[in-house]
Amino acid sequence: MTKRYLIKNARLINGFDDHPHEAMDLLIVDSTFEAVDRNITPPEGTEIVDVSGRTVLPGLFDCHAHLGWDNIQDVGTQSVEDSVAYGAIKSTLNMRRFLEAGVTTIRDLGVHWIGVEARNAVIDGITMGPRILAAGPPITTTGGHCWWCGTEVDGADGIRHTIRVMAKRGVDLVKVIATQAASGSKYYPGSASTSNPAYSWKEMRTLIDEAHNLGRKVTCHATTPEGAHQVVKAGIDCIEHGTDFTEKTMERMLEQGTFVVPTMSVGWMKAHFGHLHGFTDEELQPVRKRYADPEYNSGVRKAAAAGVNIAVGTDQGSPGTPPEALVTEMFLHLHYRIAANPMTVIQRATAQAAILCGVDHLVGRIMPGMLADFIVVSQDPLDDIENLRFPDAVYQAGKQVASKGHLLAETTFYPKAAVVLAK
Numbered sequence: 534m535t536k537r538y539l540i541k542n543a544r545l546i547n548g549f550d551d552h553p554h555e556a557m558d559l560l561i562v563d564s565t566f567e568a569v570d571r572n573i574t575p576p577e578g579t580e581i582v583d584v585s586g587r588t589v590l591p592g593l594f595d596c597h598a599h600l601g602w603d604n605i606q607d608v609g610t611q612s613v614e615d616s617v618a619y620g621a622i623k624s625t626l627n628m629r630r631f632l633e634a635g636v637t638t639i640r641d642l643g644v645h646w647i648g649v650e651a652r653n654a655v656i657d658g659i660t661m662g663p664r665i666l667a668a669g670p671p672i673t674t675t676g677g678h679c680w681w682c683g684t685e686v687d688g689a690d691g692i693r694h695t696i697r698v699m700a701k702r703g704v705d706l707v708k709v710i711a712t713q714a715a716s717g718s719k720y721y722p723g724s725a726s727t728s729n730p731a732y733s734w735k736e737m738r739t740l741i742d743e744a745h746n747l748g749r750k751v752t753c754h755a756t757t758p759e760g761a762h763q764v765v766k767a768g769i770d771c772i773e774h775g776t777d778f779t780e781k782t783m784e785r786m787l788e789q790g791t792f793v794v795p796t797m798s799v800g801w802m803k804a805h806f807g808h809l810h811g812f813t814d815e816e817l818q819p820v821r822k823r824y825a826d827p828e829y830n831s832g833v834r835k836a837a838a839a840g841v842n843i844a845v846g847t848d849q850g851s852p853g854t855p856p857e858a859l860v861t862e863m864f865l866h867l868h869y870r871i872a873a874n875p876m877t878v879i880q881r882a883t884a885q886a887a888i889l890c891g892v893d894h895l896v897g898r899i900m901p902g903m904l905a906d907f908i909v910v911s912q913d914p915l916d917d918i919e920n921l922r923f924p925d926a927v928y929q930a931g932k933q934v935a936s937k938g939h940l941l942a943e944t945t946f947y948p949k950a951a952v953v954l955a956k
C-alpha cells in the first residue's frame with residue numbers, strides 16, 4: 534500500500550542552495566520526495582507532520598568510516614586480534630550509532646571485508662544501518678600502513694589481479710595506501726616514516742586504471758606532498774586526510790575534480806580524549822601541539838580556498854572517534870577555516886559528499902525524485918553546527934529510523950531501496 538505523508542512548514546536546507554528556504558512542505562510518497570514546495574495540498578489520506586520552527590536537511594554522510602573498529606582501541610591491534618565475529622558485532626553497533634546521529638550514508642574504507650558484509654546485511658534487511666559504500670580491505674604494499682586490516686600486494690600484475698578479485702567480491706570503490714604513516718601501534722612497521730609514495734608509478738597507474746575500468750572510484754591514504762602528487766597525476770578520485778599540495782598538484786586536482794576528505798576529528802579527539810584511550814602524555818604532546826595551532830592544516834585550507842572539492846569524513850572507528858564525531862568534524866571545518874560558513878560544511882556532508890560517493894542521483898539533496906533521506910533538527914544548524922547533534926528525527930528512504938538520538942525498533946529494513954544503491 535502506498536504511504537504518503539507531508540512534512541509541513543519546514544525551514545529547508547536542501548543541500549545545494551546557499552540559503553535556507555522558509556515555510557516549505559515536503560510530500561513524501563513511499564521512499565521518495567514527490568514534491569518540495571510551499572503550500573502543497575496533499576491528496577486525501579496523507580499523514581501531516583508539522584515541523585514549524587524546525588529545520589529539515591538531507592541525511593548526513595560520513596565519507597570516511599571503519600565500521601569494523603570500536604572507536605576505542607588501537608586500530609592495528611583490533612584489526613589483528615579481533616575475530617571476524619567480534620568485528621561484526623562492532624560494526625552492528627556502529628551502524629546503529631550512525632543512524633542515531635543522523636548519518637544515513639557512509640563510505641566504509643575497510644577493516645578486512647567487514648564493511649562489505651555490513652552493507653550486504655543492510656541490503657538483506659538483517660540489520661538497520663546507513664547506506665554503505667564499501668571499499669573492502671585497503672590495498673597496501675607488503676608491510677605498508679594498514680597491512681593489518683588490508684590486502685598486501687606488490688607489482689602491477691598482482692595489483693591488477695587484486696582489483697579484479699575485489700570487484701568480483703562486490704566492492705563499491707577501492708582504497709589504496711599511497712603513503713606510509715608513523716604511529717605508536719606495535720603493529721606498525723619501524724620503517725613507516727618515509728614521505729615517498731608507497732607504490733611505484735607503474736603500480737599506482739595500473740591500480741587506478743584497472744579500478745576505473747571496472748567502474749570503481751579510487752581513494753587513497755596520502756599524507757605527504759610527494760604521495761599526493763603521484764596519485765593525482767595517476768588520476769585518483771579522492772585523497773583522505775590531506776597534506777600540503779604543490780601548486781601543480783592543486784591545479785590538477787581542480788582540473789580533475791579530485792576530492793579531499795580532511796578527517797581532522799580523529800587527531801582532535803585524540804588530543805582531547807586520548808588519555809582515556811590509553812595514550813601517554815608523551816604520545817599526546819605532539820598531537821596536542823599540532824591541533825592547538827590555529828594554522829593547522831594549512832595545505833587543505835589553501836586547497837579549499839582555491840576551490841578543490843571537499844567532503845566531510847571522520848576516520849570513525851579510530852580511538853575516540855565514534856559515529857557521533859561527524860558533527861565534531863563539521864565544527865573543525867569551521868574552526869580551522871577550511872570552510873567559510875556552516876552552509877558550506879553542510880553541503881560537504883550532503884550534496885557534495887553524494888557526488889564523491891557517486892550516489893548524487895539518489896541521495897544528498899532534498900528535491901523531487903530523490904530518495905527521502907532527511908533529518909529534522911529543532912535548532913538552526915546555521916547558527917551553530919552543534920545543533921546537528923542527535924536530530925529530533927532521522928528518515929531513510931521515507932521511513933523514520935531514529936528519534937532524538939534513539940533508533941526506532943525494527944526487525945526488518947527496506948531491502949529494495951538499499952539494493953538500488955548497491956548495484
Ligand SMILES: [Zn+2]
Pocket residue numbers: 597599642848
Ligand atoms: Zn581511515
